[in-house]
Amino acid sequence: MPKNLREALKGQLSDEELKQLGRAFDVIGNIAVVKLPDGLLPKKHLIGEALMQVHRHVRTVLRQTSAVRGEFRTRELELIAGEPETETTYHESGCSFKVDLAKVYFSPRLAHERLRIAQLVKPGETVTNLFAGAGCYSVVIAKHGQASRVYSIDKNPAAFDYMQENIRINKVGDRVVPILGDAREVIESRLKGKADRVLMPLPELAREFFDVALLALKPEGGVVHFYDFGEELELFAPSLKFARAAAAAKGRKVELLESRAIRSYATRVYHVVLDLKIS
């Protein structure tokens, strides 16, 4: 049995093609998702079969054919090897997540960040997750943190269905409240001033929704996990400047507790998070 993808493809791909392959794949439960440069497209089926040889539990290999896009942050996928399936169950930090990769956003690369946030939650906190997807942050927080309540909002009906299922599978229904709807409308109509901590894990909308995060916090303040994009030479300063100005406009103050680059997003652009104490 080949030890790795390169070994499995030796003799079938040239050295140049092997170099292009990199490690551009994620294994999510029994599905592997690959991103291939155009030059490797004629070899996509070979690559898919090789992935299944190396990762014996993988039953399906999908090629990502579009960027993550649209309001629901989903992507187009094409079957290149194995069974035609897009639903899978993924295990992370002692939790199980069922997701349909074609209908709902999911990234195993955020596992560390999800656990980091969960470990910051203090006993009895109320947490509001504005962009919860299939509920991964919310469930990990409920399992590992000691939150008394986690409001878990998403606008995508498919994500909401999986969120409900994941709350059930992980037995956190006494703490996690799934809510289908637009985060702004939900906060304004029923969740104003309730949270000790607000998560906004959608960098594309985080600035537009920063006022919503402030509105969701208790009047005395709390913590906002503000996910944004940062450029290499000034990773965090523009995000912090934005947050300070946006908070000041609402009569609030910001103290930076922590800043981290989570992963590379594009050339010299990173997905970053700022943990902000708002008072």
Ligand SMILES: C[S@@+](CC[C@H](N)C(=O)[O-])C[C@H]1O[C@@H](n2cnc3c(N)ncnc32)[C@H](O)[C@@H]1O
């Ligand atoms: C990057 S994903 C969140 C991923 C999730 N936190 C996780 O760990 O898997 C962003 C989510 O925000 C949702 N979304 C987009 N606009 C929204 C809005 N206005 N209100 C609520 N949810 C929204 C999308 O449907 C998507 O599921």
